Amino acid sequence: MSRNTLIKIASLILMVVSFIAYIAGASAFPIASENLLPWSVWFLIAVIVNIVLWTSVMRLLTFSLAVIWFYAFVAGLVPESSTAVNLTELDWSDPDAVAEQGALVFNGKGQCSACHTVDTSAPPGRCPDLTDIGVNAATRVPGMDAKAYLIESMYQPANFLVPGYGKIMPEVWKAPINLSKLEIEAVIAYLQSQGGEIDPTPFDEPIDRADVGATAEALPPLLTGDPELGKKVFVDAACISCHAVTGIESPAAGETTSEDFEVVTAPDLSEIAAFNDMRYLEESILVPGAQIVSGYGAVTVRAKGTTFQGTLVSQDEEKIVVRTKTADGVEEEHTILFSEFDDEPIEELTDLEAKGYFTLTLTPADADAPVSGQLISETDETVTLKVGEENRTFSKTDVKSLMTVVTFDDDEIVGEYVSGTIEDEIVLIVDGSEEIYDGLDLNETTVTRASGKRLLVTSPMPENFPILLSVADLTNLLSFLSTLTGATAEAVEAVTEETGETPTE
Numbered sequence: 001m002s003r004n005t006l007i008k009i010a011s012l013i014l015m016v017v018s019f020i021a022y023i024a025g026a027s028a029f030p031i032a033s034e035n036l037l038p039w040s041v042w043f044l045i046a047v048i049v050n051i052v053l054w055t056s057v058m059r060l061l062t063f064s065l066a067v068i069w070f071y072a073f074v075a076g077l078v079p080e081s082s083t084a085v086n087l088t089e090l091d092w093s094d095p096d097a098v099a100e101q102g103a104l105v106f107n108g109k110g111q112c113s114a115c116h117t118v119d120t121s122a123p124p125g126r127c128p129d130l131t132d133i134g135v136n137a138a139t140r141v142p143g144m145d146a147k148a149y150l151i152e153s154m155y156q157p158a159n160f161l162v163p164g165y166g167k168i169m170p171e172v173w174k175a176p177i178n179l180s181k182l183e184i185e186a187v188i189a190y191l192q193s194q195g196g197e198i199d200p201t202p203f204d205e206p207i208d209r210a211d212v213g214a215t216a217e218a219l220p221p222l223l224t225g226d227p228e229l230g231k232k233v234f235v236d237a238a239c240i241s242c243h244a245v246t247g248i249e250s251p252a253a254g255e256t257t258s259e260d261f262e263v264v265t266a267p268d269l270s271e272i273a274a275f276n277d278m279r280y281l282e283e284s285i286l287v288p289g290a291q292i293v294s295g296y297g298a299v300t301v302r303a304k305g306t307t308f309q310g311t312l313v314s315q316d317e318e319k320i321v322v323r324t325k326t327a328d329g330v331e332e333e334h335t336i337l338f339s340e341f342d343d344e345p346i347e348e349l350t351d352l353e354a355k356g357y358f359t360l361t362l363t364p365a366d367a368d369a370p371v372s373g374q375l376i377s378e379t380d381e382t383v384t385l386k387v388g389e390e391n392r393t394f395s396k397t398d399v400k401s402l403m404t405v406v407t408f409d410d411d412e413i414v415g416e417y418v419s420g421t422i423e424d425e426i427v428l429i430v431d432g433s434e435e436i437y438d439g440l441d442l443n444e445t446t447v448t449r450a451s452g453k454r455l456l457v458t459s460p461m462p463e464n465f466p467i468l469l470s471v472a473d474l475t476n477l478l479s480f481l482s483t484l485t486g487a488t489a490e491a492v493e494a495v496t497e498e499t500g501e502t503p504t505e
């Protein structure tokens with residue numbers, strides 16, 4: 001056989017093999033994980049080589065195969081959202097079949113696979129891997145079972161952010177994704193099938209679909225700002241010294257800005273507008289503490305006699321992990337059990353929840369011993385604690401106070417406060433007997449109404465931007481932020497254009 005014939009046969013084999021591999025959906029060659037040179041491209045190369053090599057009859061054959069391939073290729077390009085079956089009912093007698101329908105939604109219309117992987121070997125990304133979400137879902141929020149958590153993840157993903165991840169998951173029942181209730185049910189079955197049991201119990205949607213129109217109308221009018229000027233504000237106001245944005249250079253290390261804040265690790269904003277609306281962006285700048293991105297909050301916690309000050313890395317029902325930095329810049333992670341938190345004295349029984357208290361110890365006026373419990377709720381006048389198994393409500397005014405008095409001789413006496421002021425005389429019960437102290441003998445008095453353990457998470461982002469930025473700056477800045485949609489949004493937009501739906505946000 002001549003060399004020419006060998007080459008011809010080899011190229012024919014390549015064409016047939018790549019054609020079959022492509023139709024069968026074999027993974028890419030030579031480097032499967034990177035999806036380099038998919039079989040469609042190998043086939044295209046083979047077709048061209050064959051057309052060049054073979055004479056007329058073979059050219060015709062090659063050309064017909066190429067036409068078939070072309071149709072298959074084009075069909076493959078059409079996203080599943082438009083080819084996917086419309087779910088009209090779910091057959092719960094076969095939960096696995098429902099989960100399979102859910103998988104179609106997950107990889108198609110739901111856009112979930114644009115962000116999430118279901119493959120532990122995938123590199124960690126900006127969105128959590130969902131392998132074993134069927135079991136993990138039950139561990140996320142104390143007191144919330146797996147199904148309830150998954151329902152919340154679909155309808156109100158911002159209610160609980162997986163520690164370490166930002167608020168980028170869209171509300172998938174809203175435009176542009178627009179999943180129906182049936183589609184969401186199927187997706188939840190699919191998620192539960194990842195390591196867990198499918199729970200077919202029906203549920204009510206925690207949202208009102210009719211409300212979406214109303215919220216859309218209430219949104220502020222389209223921004224009139226100039227994104228280019230906004231980009232300048234982003235750099236000048238030193239947002240860039242904490243936040244990275246693809247395409248903008250951050251100041252070189254050591255080159256400090258004129259602003260008087262400490263540069264901290266902050267979320268990358270390159271995709272911030274992909275799924276966050278203008279309201280959220282505005283709120284992030286005006287009230288940074290309103291919603292704190294998980295993994296970025298600042299905390300100060302007193303436990304085991306030490307004060308830990310740093311970043312709240314993660315938290316579950318038993319413990320927190322705090323990252324601190326020593327003076328010479330070494331980072332350390334500390335795991336602290338809630339039971340190890342120290343009791344801190346509380347002088348005023350106001351805004352306890354806002355101050356981060358979760359456990360309270362107080363002595364009701366008609367009791368001898370203090371009562372401790374988990375803080376359940378509070379009003380201006382009362383506070384409700386979970387004491388043992390029952391919830392008990394206490395009046396804030398009927399709580400015994402402890403007073404510490406310090407005399408000019410530096411004697412410190414702690415007792416239960418009965419009456420009096422430092423201007424006159426003070427009556428305390430110390431060790432069971434009533435003692436009277438002349439105000440003239442006292443240097444200092446402090447009152448504690450209760451004590452408590454607390455976890456207060458605050459945003460490390462400066463709060464003074466509303467004062468620093470003019471209205472025009474803020475408008476321009478918001479217009480600029482709204483251009484930061486990254487690659488994820490482009491994928492969704494492409495689908496939206498094809499299905500002819502317009503996003504309302």
Ligand code: HEC
Nearest residue numbers: 110111112115126127128153157160161162165168169172
């Ligand atoms: C734009 C990216 C994006 C899209 C699209 C998206 N998600 Fe998410 N998702 C996230 C991010 C980021 C988080 C973590 C933050 C949070 O909890 O909201 C998350 C969290 C979750 C969680 C909680 C995970 C856990 O470990 O507790 C579930 C479940 C979930 N997504 C399912 C879905 C499903 C199902 C879809 C499609 C219908 C979807 N997501 C679409 C970004 C996305």
Ligand code: HEC
Nearest residue numbers: 166237239242264266267284288291292293296459460461
């Ligand atoms: C000192 C560092 C720092 C500076 C300066 C700063 N930020 Fe932030 N920012 C943070 C941190 C930390 C967070 C995450 C904690 C939180 O959610 O509040 C954050 C959160 C945000 C978020 C929400 C991000 C998300 O993923 O949801 C936006 C939007 C934002 N910042 C915009 C800005 C803009 C605009 C500026 C300039 C006007 C700015 N920031 C200046 C530290 C900073």
